[in-house]
Amino acid sequence: MNALEQVGTLLQLLPVQRAAGGLLLAALGLPLVGVVIVGLDIMPVRFAMMHVALLGIAVGIILGLDPGLSAIVACALAGAGVAPLARTADSLSGAMGLLMSLAIAAALLVLSVSGVNANGAFALLWGSILAVRPTDLMVLGGLAVALPALVVWRRRDLALLLHDRELALCSGVRVQRMTMLLLILVAVAVGSAIRLTGALLVDSLTLLPALAARRLGRSLSSIACWAVGIGLVVNLAGFLVSLAWNLPPGPVLVLAAGAVALAAHLIPERRTTSWRATASSSVPSSH
Template sequence: MNALEQVGALLQLVPVQRAGAGLLLASLGLPLVGVVIVGLDIMPVRFAMMHVALLGIAVGMLLGLDPALCAIVACALAGAGVAPLARTPDGLSGAMGLLMSLAIAAALLVLSFSGVNANGAFALLWGSILAVRPSDLVVLGVLAVVVPALLWRRRRDLALLLHDRELAVVSGVRVEWLTMALLVVVAVSVGAAIRLTGALLVDALTLLPALAARRLGRSLGSIALWAVGIGVVVNAVGFLISLAWDLPPGPVLVLAAGAVALAAHLIPERRTTSWRRPTASPSGLSSH
């Protein structure tokens, strides 16, 4: 059986179909989350939410609840909880460091006195794309609608916030509310991606497409479109490659997305622009 025949045969399997559907839905929303992460310069949020997700998984296993759902809820609560500290990038970075330490300590404590199999908890962090369930598809489907809708409805406010926080404040943007909403969305998205690629490889769905898109786009709107387009293509190609050559999907997706991001950054700087240029005027902030 050649590679093409093998892919065709595997695509007849329900778990593989669910995995493909999950990746497609993730590609519609999670790259936009990456745009927010890059724009707000909150890279540590990904690592903090991985630790919070582990705590949610441990609590879920202790209480006999769905560990993946508990991870998402824990991430959402953590995102909302650190929002008041996001007035400055330094304040948020410090909060994320504290959150990581407390979350991993609490997770290990729960696992130690509950008698729960720690290997099972950590296994969820590595992800298993073929273990995607219908409930996971529902969560990803909601994100595929909510994230683009939020960015579209608040595109002007978001463009101002990503350009300059103080400018957004004096322009009448409800910065605190918008920041909280964005942090919650980012946190939930990281939790939702665990089932697909695992928390440690979540950058394949979020950050890497956004990094490439930021290099190629000329406005917030075009960056968002590039991010989604790159996410869809990279995830589709990476998934098919993993099926054809029987490779683990997570690392393949990361390598594919990383290759595209690297190629985008080889484009000369003069060919691209950024919506966050320090010399840009408020009127030059495009939201389309």
């Protein structure tokens, strides 16, 4: 059986179809999360949410709830809870570091006191694309609608906030409320991506397409479009390659996304108006 026939055969299987659907839905929303992560300079959020997800998994196991959904709920609550700590742009990363430390300590304490199988809890963090369930698709589908809609609906406010928090405040943007909403969406998205690629490979769905897009786009809208487009191409191509040559999808997706990001950064930078400058120019002059 050649590679093409193997792909065709595997795509007839329901778990493979769900995995493909999950990756396509993820590509419509999760790269936009990467744009937010880079814009707010909260790179530690991926690791913080990994630890929060572990805490949610442990609590879910103890209470007899779905561990995956418990992890997503825990991430959403953590995103909302950390927002009040982020009074300034610089404090966002610090807040994420604090959250990461507290979450892993609480998770380990819960696992120790409850007697829950720690290996089983940690195993859920490694993810499995072929284990995607209908509930996972529903969450990813919701993000695929909510995130692009937010970019279209609040494009100016987002551009200002991702450019300069103080400028956004002076321009009438409800920074605290917008930051909380973004942190909740980022947290839920990272928690959802863990099911697809595992906690350590979340960047392939979020950060790497965004890094490439920021190099290619000149406005927030164009960066968002580039990020989604790159996510779609990388997810589809990486998944088909993994099926054709019987390779683990997660690492293939990371290498594909990393190659695109590297290629984008090798392109000579264009001396054009950036989306940050566009955001600044949209503020009415006081003169």
